[in-house]
Amino acid sequence: MKTATIRQVQHHLKDVLRWVHQGEEVVITNRHEAVARIVPSNLPRPQKVRWPDIEARLRLTFGKRRPLKKNPVLVEREESSW
DSSP states (O other): OEEEEHHHHHHOHHHHHHHHHTTOOEEEEETTEEEEEEOOOOOOOOOOOOOOOHHHHHHHHHTTOOOOOOOHHHHHHHHSOO
């Protein structure tokens, strides 16, 4: 079990969290009195999110149809510099 003062935690939080990640229990002290304890979590890590393949869904829905022609006014607006 490691100990760290409040000041050490404020200035070196990354190091303290690394200790916890490595399995250490860290006690936070204020004027030599324990005020908190940080312990490693046994929660499962979140799974990577699989986003849906929108392009595949669009191809499945619309096939190889060409997109509609752009509005000439909008094309001119996009091409012109403001």
